[in-house]
Amino acid sequence: MIRVLAIGRARSGPEAELFARYAVRIRPKLGLTEIADSAGTPDEAKRREAAALLAALPRNAYAVALDQGGLAPDSLKLAETLEHWLGLGRPLCFLIGGAEGLDGSVIARADAVLSLGAMTWPHMLVRAMLAEQLYRARAIVAAHPYHRTGRPG
Numbered sequence: 001m002i003r004v005l006a007i008g009r010a011r012s013g014p015e016a017e018l019f020a021r022y023a024v025r026i027r028p029k030l031g032l033t034e035i036a037d038s039a040g041t042p043d044e045a046k047r048r049e050a051a052a053l054l055a056a057l058p059r060n061a062y063a064v065a066l067d068q069g070g071l072a073p074d075s076l077k078l079a080e081t082l083e084h085w086l087g088l089g090r091p092l093c094f095l096i097g098g099a100e101g102l103d104g105s106v107i108a109r110a111d112a113v114l115s116l117g118a119m120t121w122p123h124m125l126v127r128a129m130l131a132e133q134l135y136r137a138r139a140i141v142a143a144h145p146y147h148r149t150g151r152p153g
Contacts (some may be wrong), residue, residue, distance in 0.1 A: 001092075002086075003030070003031045004030065004093070005096070006123070007036075009037075015124040016124075022131035022132050026134055035049065035053060045100055046097070054105065061092070062111050063112075064093065064094045065109075065110035065112070066096050066113075066114055067114075068117075071114060072114075072118075073114075075140065079141050082134065083141055096126050096127060096130070097123065116129055
């Protein structure tokens with residue numbers, strides 16, 4: 001199973017619907033564990049959220065933190081990397097921070113750090129974007145026509 005551990009509880013709406021739309025298509029199954037946001041100063045909130053994320057992470061999990069400073073592969077490279085991660089035989093968990101991002105302790109625990117690009121994205125939208133890219137990666141490996149390698153133009 002692939003699991004997303006994310007800070008914040010999604011309300012019904014387009015972001016949650018889009019995540020769910022891709023999550024049900026992915027094999028192995030894509031699960032979601034939501035962790036409540038923390039109050040306090042940004043640093044306090046990040047520390048509390050980090051503790052909650054790390055507590056929810058299975059001990060032997062392969063943890064992939066989503067952070068702007070991580071590697072930003074193209075979809076083909078992500079597909080190759082995802083296959084490698086799945087082949088490790090460990091639970092695969094993607095960690096998404098809250099509005100303040102991830103605390104350094106989460107980045108330090110992560111086995112890999114992945115970026116969805118240099119732009120800042122709302123953390124609820126990051127869930128949907130990650131789910132779509134994971135679905136795309138699995139489609140690439142399966143030679144499914146969802147992913148098109150050519151660019152328009």
